[in-house]
Amino acid sequence: xxxxxxxxxxxxxxxxxxxxxxxxxxxxxxxxxxxxxxxxxxxxxxxxxxxxxxxxxxxxxxxxxxxxxxxxxxxxxxxxxxxxxxxxxxxxxxxxxxxxxxxxxxxxxxxxxxxxxxxxxxxxxxxxxxxxxxxxxxxxxxxxxxxxxxxxxxxxxxxxxxxxxxxxxxxxxxxxxxxxxxxxxxxxxxxxxxxxxxxxxxxxxxxxxxxxxxxxxxxxxxxxxxxxxxxxxxxxxxxxxxxxxxxxxxxxxxxxxxxxxxxxxxxxxxxxxxxxxxxxxxxxxxxxxxxxx
Ligand code: FPP
Ligand code: MG
Numbered sequence: 001x002x003x004x005x006x007x008x009x010x011x012x013x014x015x016x017x018x019x020x021x022x023x024x025x026x027x028x029x030x031x032x033x034x035x036x037x038x039x040x041x042x043x044x045x046x047x048x049x050x051x052x053x054x055x056x057x058x059x060x061x062x063x064x065x066x067x068x069x070x071x072x073x074x075x076x077x078x079x080x081x082x083x084x085x086x087x088x089x090x091x092x093x094x095x096x097x098x099x100x101x102x103x104x105x106x107x108x109x110x111x112x113x114x115x116x117x118x119x120x121x122x123x124x125x126x127x128x129x130x131x132x133x134x135x136x137x138x139x140x141x142x143x144x145x146x147x148x149x150x151x152x153x154x155x156x157x158x159x160x161x162x163x164x165x166x167x168x169x170x171x172x173x174x175x176x177x178x179x180x181x182x183x184x185x186x187x188x189x190x191x192x193x194x195x196x197x198x199x200x201x202x203x204x205x206x207x208x209x210x211x212x213x214x215x216x217x218x219x220x221x222x223x224x225x226x227x228x229x230x231x232x233x234x235x236x237x238x239x240x241x242x243x244x245x246x247x248x249x250x251x252x253x254x255x256x257x258x259x260x261x262x263x264x265x266x267x268x269x270x271x272x273x274x275x276x277x278x279x280x281x282x283x284x285x286x287x288x289x290x291x292x293x
Contacts, residue, residue: 001290006280007050014049015041017067018074021124035105035113036120039078042096043233047216047288048073048187054280055191055205068128069138069190072121076146077183079117080156082110089160090242097233118146130194137193145186155179159245167245175245176217177210184213208270208281215263216288221246222256223292231293264289 018040023033049070056066085092085100086107093103102110125142128135148154155178162175188209192202221239225248229236239246247256268285271278 001287001292003287004280004283006054007284007287010050010053011046013063013067014046014053014070014074017071021068021071022120031105031109032112032116035101035109036116038098038104039082039095039101039113040074040117042098044074044078044096045291045293046074047284048077048184051184051187051209051281051284052191052194054284055188055209056195057280058274058277059192059195059197059201065128065130066191066194068124069142069194070187072124072142073183073187073190075117075121075124076142076152079114079121080152080183082114082117084156086110089156090238092235092238094229095234125190128194130196134193134196138190141189141193142186145182150178151182152179155182162245164243165245167250169250172245172247172250173214176247177214180217180220181210181213184216185209188212204270204273208267208285211263211267211270212285212288215260215267215285218247218256218260218263219289219291221248222253222260224248225253227292233293260289 022037022040025034025037027033049067052070052073053063053066056063060066081095082101084090085095086102092100094100098104100110101113105113121142122139125139126135128138144151146152148157155175158171158175159179162171167175185206186209188205189202192205197205223232224236224239224246227236238244239249243249247259251259264285268282271282271285274281
């Protein structure tokens, strides 16, 4: 799939902002800032920040305030990958094509680098140059999505507790929506809130984000079966080896492809009131389910 130039433009803007917002490697303690920077700059696709910026674009031509929540979401996402890879969780040696944080720096620093990134995320949102009520709304959205009630930590708990168990469709849906869709939903709503969207638009975009985030994790499950470790930059085939609750395990590969595409269609339908203003968001939504990495 050929990506439009805006993906690369957004990625460059996000990378420059991440570099500005992360403490320099020379700042004490040097070891943790080196570990945090190593994982943030290990080569992620930056989909959450791009979703945040491109949602903000529907409501405002000045995207610079949205770079704050955009980077905060990438900090939280990177923390979640560092902790997910730890021996106590999924125990992986490879992430974003490089040794995982704990392989490179040891377990103690990897745990603390994750903690540091999570904390920096909220400091970053707190410094967003928008009116205080918008900042508060973004904080509430993002904290909830990262948390235990229908959020990422809750989903991760359910994910590890579902290993080697027969999981029903309802539990599978809960895991995917909490573990992955919640943070993607917050990436969309944070962009909308930052750019001053009203309640009706935020509600509509929340449904878009939730549904495309769910489709994204179904696609992630499919890629774990269909792609190589080299293509994914992480160990492929791991879900089956760990007997994880995944869409291919519960529905089979063919039906999983159908589900991902039905969810993407449903998500994109939410964007119809924005017509051309949501052209980029529509393209991102298509990419999230057609991607091969
Ligand atoms: C890949 O994103 C990541 C996911 C599909 C999310 C999986 C969920 C977790 C790891 C939650 C872990 C939670 C805790 C609390 C430890 P991506 O394809 O955007 O990765 P990239 O940024 O490397 O491109
Ligand atoms: Mg995991």
